[in-house]
Every structure is written in C-alpha cells, then in structure tokens.
Amino acid sequence: MKLSEVGEFGLIDLIKDGATVDQTSLVVGIGDDAAVYVPGRGKLELLTTDMLVEKVHFDLTTTSPWQLGYKAVAVSLSDIAAMGGKPKHIVVSLALTVETSVEYVVNLYSGIKEICREYSVNLVGGDTVSSPEGLVINVAVTGEVEPAGLLRRSGAKPGDLVAVTGYLGNSACGFDLLRRRGWEDYEYAWPLVTAHLTPRPQVALGQSLAAWGATSANDISDGLASEANELAKASGKAIKLYSEKIPLSPELVQAAALFRKKPLDYALYGGEDYQLVFTISPEQFARLPQVAGQFSAIGEVAEGEGVTLLGQTGKPVRLNPKGYNHFR
C-alpha cells in the first residue's frame, strides 16, 4: 500500500499500537503536540539525538526496515548508556520518499518497537515527512540517571586502567562482509553482521559502572582510537593502550583474513561497536563482576596528553582519531 493512501494520520494510528512499554511515568504519548512524562524524583535528565541517512549510514540493499529501525534507536540508547543512564522515551522523525510502502514503514516501526521493548523505552512521538530523495531517520532519546551514577568523558585519573565491554571491531568487519556476495556461507560472518545491523547498546553495564567506580566513559561509535582520544582530551590526561589486550572475537580474526586486513584495525578505526570504553582504578577493576569476559582492561591513564598504542614489540605509536569524518 502507498503512503498517500493512508496519509500522515493513518500512519500515526499504525504506529501508536504497542508504542508504550512502561506506562508508569508517561502522561501523554503519541498523538498530542508533545509527549508528557513525569521526570524521575531526584534524578538528572539526559537528552541526545542521532540522525541516520540513506547511502551514508545504511543501504536499503543490505539493511531491512526492521534492522534499520532497531539500529537507529540502538545508536541513541548507546549514548545514554555512556552517561550511566537509563533510556526512557524516544521521538522518531522519518523522511520518506513517495515510493516508500506502508509495509516498509510498519516493519521499520516493528524494529523500533522491538528494541524499545527490550530496553523498556517508550516511543512517545515523532514527525513523518516526505523526502525528495533518500530515507532519513532521526531518533531523540531522553533518559535519567542518579546524580551519583552519572558518567562523563572527563574524570580519568593517572593510574586508572582503561577498560572496554565486549569485543571491538565486529561491526565494521560485518559491514565489509555485507557488501561481499555470498557472505551468508561463512559461519563466522553471522555474529559480525549481527553486530553491525542490530547492535545492542550496553545500557545495563553503563548503569552500574559509576557505582562500580568508573571515573569516565564513552560509547564506541567511531572506533576505539577516536573514543580513547576523546576520553584523554576531556580528562586532560594521556592514555596508553596495549594492542594485544584489545578484545577481538575469533570470528573477527577469521573474517579479517578474508579481507587481508588487520583485525586490530577494525577495532581501532572501524566504529559502530556501541560497546563502552571507561576508566577505573585497578582495585575497582579487579572487583568488577566478570560474566563471560564482559570487561577487558586494555590500557592505562597517565599524566600527559594523547593516546599511544604499545605492541608486544616495536616502538609505541601515537593513535590519532581516525573515525569516520563525514565531510571528507
């Protein structure tokens, strides 16, 4: 069915169903001029936004509408996770071409609602407009955090360890796989492609990190090199990373060989992992609950500036932020 047949208001009716996951703090959801909710008592409010553009952030040939909806929300939830917060409400803006089918939009919202259910987040509003060319999706998310649970980029202290959650580089390698015909035949491809298409933001861990003693944190959206540089810059400190300690999945190592790339480069410069990088004292790190290697210490904070990578042999290398520059 064509969008013109259901119209903007018909579309809103389709979207409304299942949009509210947690009614406790919601006063007005979809359907008025703005959403209304009760802020958490004694909590701080968080606000962030991310825009995904067709042919820049995703490709309709390799991303299903369900995956696109899921990921667009994941990207923003990850920012809330990096602040130690719990995401609460999202508003979604969509620019759609006239050729977009109603089914496509319904599937896209199905992905949005799936991740909202998983993370107990309410879809409370948005805007749907036409686009002369290419799909654009913007998600703005609010969250809340106890003042003592807030994680900033600044706050790293000399002697702190630098640590990360999960594996790094999977998403970027998954992106390379997606553009290779027949990737489905490689068994190791699936976790990588999944990491790229439907990343799972580290909200639960992020919410605990401050209580566990983390002194600063960032989510890894632009590659470890960029994110470590941001922590170093915001904290006014230097960071040393040890290449052999950076957690790489066995699947990444296998797939990287296929592309004749170094697995470590995916971790350093690939981006879109939506894991967390944080700093914490060695004593507190030792006390972190280690479920299935969910935390890896990969380096140290020192006085100074910039980020240095140390291999098992050879000279230390200065790591510059080489994340995706949108305008290059």
Added chain:
Amino acid sequence: MKLSEVGEFGLIDLIKDGATVDQTSLVVGIGDDAAVYVPGRGKLELLTTDMLVEKVHFDLTTTSPWQLGYKAVAVSLSDIAAMGGKPKHIVVSLALTVETSVEYVVNLYSGIKEICREYSVNLVGGDTVSSPEGLVINVAVTGEVEPAGLLRRSGAKPGDLVAVTGYLGNSACGFDLLRRRGWEDYEYAWPLVTAHLTPRPQVALGQSLAAWGATSANDISDGLASEANELAKASGKAIKLYSEKIPLSPELVQAAALFRKKPLDYALYGGEDYQLVFTISPEQFARLPQVAGQFSAIGEVAEGEGVTLLGQTGKPVRLNPKGYNHFR
C-alpha cells in the same frame, strides 16, 4: 571554507559558543555523549521533535541559513507552547551535503542561537552528518510545565468558545509571495514573508492559557481547518466556526487579491502560522487580557463531531482537514 577542512569536531567547537543561555538547570551541555539537566521540581517534562527537509519544507533560494535555523527551532517550540509549556533544551541534527560551506552552517546556528536567546532555551547537543543530496534539519526539544498548566487537545466542552491568537494565513500567503519575483516592492508583503520565514511561537501566551481557563489547545501548523478538526476529534465534540470572525491581517487581504485567492482559504488551509487555537468558556474568554487584539473568538464547541464553517449567508459547510499531506 569547506566542512571537510574543519571536520565534525571543529564544527562542534564553532557551535558551542553561545549555546547555553540559561545555566541554572544545565549540568552538561554540548560535548559529551548526552546532555544532562535537572528537571523542574514538581513539573512535568515535555518532549517533541520536527524535521525539515530541503525542497519539501524550505528552498535555499528563498530561505537564508539564518532564517532556516530560526524557523526549524520555532516549529518545535510551538509544539511546547501548545502544551502550555516552557521550552528548555534543544538538540539539533543536521544532514549537510559536502558542498555546504562552513559559513552556511555558522549562519544557520546563528539563527538557531537567536531564537534560543529570545525564548531562553539552551542548545545542548545534536548530530552532524553528511547527506548525499539536500539539507535536512531535525530539532528535538524538551520543555516543562506545571501539572495544572498542561494543555491537551482533548478537554473542549460544549458551550466553550473556540479562540485563536494573532492573525491566521499570513505565513502561507508569505510563501506564495516569496516565489513571486519582485515581492519586495509590495509594502504589505513584509509582515507576511516574515511570518513565513521567522515565525514566532506563542510560548508566553501558551504558558498562561491553562491558568486563564483554556480547556484544550493546539498550535496551528497545518491550517485552521486541520487543527480545529484535531481538537474536535480529540475532545469528542463538534466545532462551529464563523468565517467573518477569523482574524485576517489587512496585508493578507491585499496580497490575496494579487493571487486571486480568498484570504480565508490561506487561514483555513495554509498552515505554518504557529499561532494557537484553544477552547475556553465565554466567561473566562471575557477575562483574557486583550493586548492589541491578541485573542479572537472564532467559534463554539457543541455536542457532536466534526468542524462546520458558517458564513454570513448561505449554508453551513463541513470543514475537512486539508492540511499538507506529505505523501500526496
């Protein structure tokens, strides 16, 4: 200067300056993963978002970057006004083509910061990405409202008057003028073109309306016909409007003649006025502070459904929502 020369982080440094207008509740502004603020004690939080797309909502030949920035924020502040709220924080997402100059972006943010200053709103974050074709701007805004000050679309009661702020139709007629060569020569054109390019959301009036007895409200973004239908539908009531009571500016009447259009049609179907339409008892309406005719009673609420327009002569006409359908 090209965007590629300053990069995403250079751009953020340019944007940061002057972004914070009201420091009182802001904990973290631009530059971390999310903005952090203290919600108003005992207040409800509001959240809304709007997306403007080049060639759909604006045209670079008739809209300056400053005006575009101003208007993109105005559109969202108007939604907060329609809920009776005070806008507090915005995040701005921009998709820019590689050809966009740094100067263009700086001017756009200058317009954003101007309206933020006027309405005491903080610019606290955003996202800047590339677009293969055409500029896209999305603004998400949070606001706050006392529970007793909240205005919803539902709540209109039989016997209530329907009232509006300001003049209607100016913006749509201004849009027609903008596409006519030599419009600058018509003196009456300026207030109309200004109403279109830099609309002023009715935040101050919106914040007082609930205390003054308004029972429901909507902002007029899609034309009076659509907005009145929304109030009627949400409230489960009928609305009667009197055509001769709908406030039309003398400039609109003059300019409409130029286009051989009925001035009233601009008010009913034009949209983008960002005035407020609300319902209120006749007694309470009589007590409204009337500064320079800022309120006009234009109709009544009754039992039933739908919106009817009554002229000075002739039969009542059913008014259907004929606002802009994005997918037609």
